[in-house]
Amino acid sequence: MPELPEAERIRRILEAHLPGLLVEDVHVRRADVVRDSGMYSSRREGLLHGGRFLAMHRHGKRLALEVEDGRVLEIGLGMTGQLLLEKNGRPTGKLSHRHVYWRLRYRNGSPAGRLVWRDPRRFGGLTPLTSIRTLHKEYWRRLGPDALEISLHELQTRLDKTKRAVKTTLLDQQVIAGIGNIYADEGLHRAKIDPRTPSARLGAQEIRSLHRVIKTLLSQATEAGGSTIRDFIDPMVGEGSFQASHAVYGRSGASCHTCGTTIESCSLGGRTTNWCPCCQH
DNA sequence: TGACACCTGGGT
């Protein structure tokens, strides 16, 4: 599941295996996971049937698969979306909630297993697009700068535009793309900022700290998960290694590793928020 | 800008 590190991990694995492979067939078991962008007359056409994989893209938490003829499939992972790459054609993990299968072939025509879209809660979805241009001009246009790319100045300007709690602002993908509930809490803790602070009221020092922390945190988390997986992709797997280092997320009522103070929690923007009232103010 | 809705599964 999907914040930037998980999405980037998936992207890297797909990029290592998919380019050059041919989509020999697409099998859709649940049509409603494919969003109708009105760009294709047939569903299989929109789902890259007959295409040859070229490149895998990511912006924030979102992914896109591109094939050589220009077609693009945009992917939102939602809370439980998974892309499983089964090179030997044998299932890895649970068989339930598998909504789409892509049967793959190597250039030489031999079978290359399959790619599977699995999404129990179905908050995620697949959107067929006609080009990378459409992807950027229409679908990813509303996203803010990617959290790994954003400049200090951009972050400053964007946080300055709203009086919402900084935690809420960080979760807004139009402001900055890629941060979810876990890394918002963890980042604010490392930067020693109270999550309830109106984002326009942050000092230059705090924003500088937050900027540095976000990049460090997200790249560390990405690298931590990158090595665990080989032949298949399961965002749940490999997550454990980074979970151990959560300082506040999921630790409400426990004591802060730094000062021993009890971690507090409240709801901000409808999301549970955890922080140390002593370290963060 | 916040409240709610969309879903299923896992933990207590």
Add this chain to the structure above:
DNA sequence: ACCCAGGTGTCA
């Protein structure tokens, strides 16, 4: 039986 969940689109 109940509460919670790493996301996001739509509504007043």
